[in-house]
Amino acid sequence: MQHRIIPQPNLLDYTDGICPAERAVPVVETDEAMPPEGYALAVRPDGVTVRCKTPQGLFYAKQTLSMLQNENGSLPCVSIQDAPRFAYRAFMLDSARHMQTIDEIKRYIDVAARFKMNVFHWHLSDDQGFRIECERFPKLNEVGSFRDGHGFGSSDTSRYGGFYTKAEIRDIVSYCADRFIRVIPEIDMPGHTKAILASYPSLSCRETPIAVETQAGVFRDILCAGKEEVVSFCCDLLDEVCELFPDEWVHIGGDEAPKNRWRQCDCCKDRMAKAHLDSFEALQGDFMNRIAAHLRTKGKRAVAWNESLKSGCLDGDVIIADWMDRDKLCPARANAGGEIIAEDFFHYYLDYPYAMTPLKKVYTFDPLPEGLTEMGRPGVIGVETPLWTEFIEDFEKLCKMAFPRLLAVAERDWTYEENCDYADFRRRAEESRPWLQSQGVVMDPQSAWDPKGLSRLKKLLAHYKKTLTRDMLLSFFSKKDD
Template sequence: MKKLFICLSLLIGSLATFAQNQYNIIPIPQKLIPQSGEFVIGKSTSVVSATEFKDVANFLNEQLNVVSGSSKKVSIKEKGLASSSIQFVKNESLGDEAYTLKASSKQVVISAKTAKGAFYGVQTLLQLLPTQVFSESKVEGLKLSVPNCTIEDAPRYVYRGLHLDVGRHFFPVSFVKKFIDLIALHKFNTFHWHLTEDQGWRIEIKKYPKLTEIGSIRKETLVGHYGTGKYDGKPYGGFYTQDEVKDVVAYAKKKFVTIVPEIEMPGHAQAALAAYPELGCNPDKIYEVYTTWGVSEDVFAPREETFTFLENVLTEVMELFPGQYIHIGGDECPKTQWKSSRFCQNLMKREGLKDEHELQSYFIRRIDKFITSKGRKMIGWDEILEGGLSPNATVMSWRGEEGGIAAAKEGHDVIMTPGSHLYLDHYQADPKTEPLAIGGFLTLEKVYSYEPAPKELTTDQKKFILGLQGNVWTEYMETTDKVEYMTFPRACAVAEVAWSPVSTRNYTDFTKRLKVHIERLGNLKVNYAKSFLSAK
């Protein structure tokens, strides 16, 4: 009996080691059963797909062709499983984003209900292959082998987001597409594109050309920390044309990523006011695009002309972005100008608003009504709770979890994104050894420790937590390399928290898998941070 126990212990131990060494998948699947043996992709291997999964099969096949130097094509086969093949099979019983993957020595079978589920199966399959499969050119002598296993997988949350601020610093379309590629690799399904700020308006609006002619360019930029830095004296600008936006949206769709555009209001509006000063509280003021970081006190005035302007802007935005959500900001809106505005004070009396917080709520409710009338849903940062929550709004809780908890208790959808755990602009190691950042301190381990479902909520209330999002604010990220450095690998941790069940997550195991995963990032030419490698 003792010998049997020792043998079983050795078997279990060897399977655990086997799993650790060969199944370095991020985010970790819901269920993975390791098996002995491997499937080798060779010259005779075919990629076979049901018709509706052909595009996904082609995505896999093209990457295999790149690294192997092959020119094989996908074949369409609705029924029957060929040997020495990678198969894509329809399975109506699975959820929309779920998939199964079964790898044996004869074949690999990915089953899904939807093309999106099949796409996530491909992302997992690529991570089962050697890390060189992510290379951009042929790899001589590469053995493409998949360790045998059975995987059953589906996401924990329906909203899994990564955000990029292009208002403070502008990044080209080529990088935005690379960012979307990395979103897709990690099974995020949402890209939150922060397009307008005090420091720059970044999207073409044809009805209001001065938004980009004037609002996209600031005369100089702060170099160094707010309060101690100096200005560089160099004009800085950039914006996306509507054709470029359409191109990015189409690209994201192929990667099953929905883009949520953000048009800031009623605050963070100085770039727009520089272009159209009549929309401010002091129409005679000469506004300039904000050159420093922080929050400008120049905000939209709640006049009818302003609402007409914003509705026209949002109409063009909604024509460009087909997703259900439109983000309107709503955060950090100073009330100073509203308090001193005779128009605002009269409006408050006429509408029975007791203070400026309720005036902001009035502003947000009007925008919400317009967005809802167009068949869309509005998202706002948790300040939209002030003065009364807009009835159809989804709350993005960033100032801790309190806003999300309050919204969920009232039956509103919530996306968790607290600065304490999900702001990827904070320092990730000793600031003395790190590039300049806005401040704060957020290690990889702390990101990974985040639990999006607050214990203060009941089981039914937790159902209103749609998911979570990592935020990349770019005041101190002037280059694409810096964005990548601050984002990865912490975004890998966000991805696993968003996708994987709590029962499968373990930080020690995550870091072991991550040490292999960063080889993939390296092959994708991502400038990831290495500080976690030396963390205790």
């Protein structure tokens, strides 16, 4: 027998018979012995029983039941024992480069919830826009939320931008809570901050006025790490952000921060001398640690992209988002007791074409990085799939990039390796199409999921294996979809 359930349950046995629609109302029993997100499901001809410990387990049992259900409402008789492989199962959405409407974000959340994801990492501040309503620093909205032109090579030169009001953000957080999804906001710092610097130029090393960025890339203008004013600005800003986001974790960025300005800055050099820091990377570590320390006073923990590990001094409780770890610092961190989120650029970045990241490549990838010891393995707490929007202006394109690849990640972060089967997953992804369509999510036909004949791209990837940057790929794909 075949079913349509994604992610594949970890233990599923068919038993004889059918449970008719009128008896398919589950009886729920609380079972303290179940894992927090786990559930057990017994469908018999005379009825349905769900055992779980928490309302979250029950929520997941209901998702499974709705995927099992036949068109006439009956259920095949099964016995399922299920719980996730990873506790952290996340999707990231970049609403800084291009915004999505609240309704579109909710649809994305609905799909993620159905496939048992439980964390929404919301990227809300970048060079090209600041997207949270802010009372303490009003220029972040007046200046930083808008850019001159749509940017990223678009011919549309009208002003682009906006921000989410506090009411809208609270609405999203509560919408997620109803679906057992945590919301982790990201305020990227010290790099990717041109929108903040355009609003408050005194926060940079040179203090020269700059504009909100309109192109993709990594930029030299970043927050000064030497001025006390900058640290207090970031802490005050995070205080206001934390009022909106009750989750214990806050993502503070820490990726792609060129040190050109710091090298020329007396304030930055003074801080290095005062704090006995021997490199500009260490200065970044020091900066991230000061922000993380402030969050700690609020009972919160910082998450940072893996570049921040290059400092060699990042506090041990900072959770690391491992997207491109050329120096293999992440497995070492996990082996030393740290926590890592696996979100590999070459496998989980949904904004790149299927030509570069075909569905099979996403599905068959083992999220555990090489070099983990037995002790280090539990340090990889989960998987995340980011979707950046430099070149994704509308929700239709966003959906085509995300689906079905997001479903593949959802299965890999829930289902144990031995229960994963790519051919069967493809069939189930196709069978999810009608439900996705009912949510306004359109997938490309199956023929587009694993495209062939990618010689130009393969050559590029092989040639630049060690030095390839996101920038180079973005410019490659903005010229032509291979």
